Amino acid sequence: MTATEQQLTEPLMGPAEALSELFTPAGKHNPHPLYDALWELGPVIPLGPSGTLVLGYDEICTALRDPRFLVTDAEVHTATGMIDHSSWQCFTKIMMFSNSPDHERMRRFSRWAYSPGQVAERRHLAVKAAERWTARLADLEDGGPLDLVEAFATRVPISVTGEMLGIPEADRMALRTAITAATTAFEPIFDRDELLPADAGMDLLVDYLDDLVRERRRQPGDDVVSVMVRDRDATGALSEEELVAGLVMFLIAGVQSPSDLIGTMVRLALRHPAEGRGMTTDDDLVSAFVTETLRYDPPNHVLTRAAGTDVDFYGHRVAAGSRALLVLAAANRDPRRFTDPATFDITRRDNRPLSFGLGPHYCLGAAFARMQAETAVPVLLRRFPRMALAGLPTYRDQLVTRGFARMDVTLTP
Structure with a gap:
């Protein structure tokens, strides 16, 4: 170090x-x-009448399973005025920001797309994308540094998810930029103007997916959009706005977390070269490396819940309507749960980080994100065994969804 x-x-x-x-x-x-x-x-920190910060592993597990802690849905964002912004107008129409019974209805509709069988079928797309972009890196490599975030970590997930949704390749990178902008809406907002980039990104995504839905209704294919349009029209399970919003979230979740996870895995592989080399030949080691990356520095650091009623929470009163900020990244280093938590150790037993949540709102796309990272990073490391950092990476100005803005590397084969 x-x-x-x-x-x-x-x-x-x-x-x-x-x-x-x-x-x-x-x-x-x-x-x-x-x-x-x-x-x-301590593991639970009162922040005054409007909020509570939760750091502890067991405490966050309790909150995520407790039906009295609600996701911040349309009602919450209407009360705060956030619903006036197009970013939250869209987000509050997806299952991630919906409570019962809407959450269960939306989850039932979308579950098939994230099933183990579907994830397994998509692995070949991830292999194809990883091999394509590593080959492109070899063509670009001239001995000087290049940004691995832009050239690889971003390219693989947008290729895989874009292919699944039937998005033409020429449109994908513009959408990738809009995805990152839209995720800034998840950050704590101290000035409403801070939401303007998120709104602009969301407007682009909604307009694009809305047009794609109409096109697939006229001329269906075998992509995810076509299937969801067909199912929605046959069952009426979602409104048209919910369908488009769900596809927007499918795109965001299929790209942002996998991209951030790939970048962090590569950084850790370069810091721990023996484990990095092991990933090129041992599938079990790859899985353990991904799990420990998700514990050590996950792509999602914070979840927010709103108390639906007064809650006596580990000796602290959480008032009805107040927010609980659940710091997943801190829970993943809870010294009561993890030995030597600041050490990256892929040999940990019973390693169960909370990076994709827990309980009824556990992320449906968790296996899909893992699969992309498990596939892409070994392909990259096999192709460039002597890759090295060319300076310290920089992070985006985000904490809730956290990842590198830039990571310069040299790629000597």
């Missing part, structure tokens, strides 16, 4: 300072020392 990296991993402040720093650009860039500092206040 370099001196700079050592400095970035050492807790340097108290809990009050850590809390004020957490959602600043610097805090988002390196939040783990802040989580460590916040642990001094």
Whole structure:
């Protein structure tokens, strides 16, 4: 570990300072020392009448299973005025931000697309995309550094998900930019103008998917959009707006988390070269590496819940209507649950990170995201066994959905 990296991993402040720093650009860039500092206040931290911060593994498991803690749905976002923004107008029409009974209805409709059989069938798309983009990297490599995020980590998921949805290749990268912009709506908002990039990204995605739905209704194919249009028209299980919103979320979830997971896995493979080499020949090691990456530095750091009623939560009162910020990334390093939690260790037993949630809202796309990363990273490492970082990677200014903005590498084969 370099001196700079050592400095970035050492807790340097108290809990009050850590809390004020957490959602600043610097805090988002390196939040783990802040989580460590916040642990001094315990696994559940009251933030006043409007919120509670939850860091503990068992505590977050309880909250995610407790029906009194609701997802922030249309009613919540209407009360806060966020529903006036097109980003949240779309997000509140998907199962991720819906409570019973709408959540179950939407989940039943979409479950087939994320089944183990469907994920297995799509593996060949991930292999094809990974091999294609590693070959393209070899063509581009001239001895100088290149950005692996833009050239590989982003390209594989947008190729796989775009192919599944029947999106022409010429349209995919413009949509990729809109996806990242839309996810900024998940961040805590201190000024409504901060939602403008998310709104612009969402407007592009909604318009594009709405047009694609109409096209597939006129001329169906064998892609996911065609199947969902057919099922929706046959059953009436979703409204037209819910169908389009669900496809928008399918695109976002199929691209953003896998892209961030691939980037982080590559970074960790370069820091742990023995394990990285092992991934090129051992499928079990690949699976363990993905799981430990999801624990050590997941692509999703925070989930938000709203208390539907007053809740006595581990000795703290969470008032009805207040928010509970569930810090998954801190729970994944809970010292009560994980031995030596700040150490990356793929040999951990009973390694069950909370990175894709838990309970009724467990992410349907978790297996799909894992499959893309498990497939893509070994292909890259086999092709470029001497790949090396060309400077410290930089992160996007996001914490809820966290990943690299840029990671320069050299690709000596």
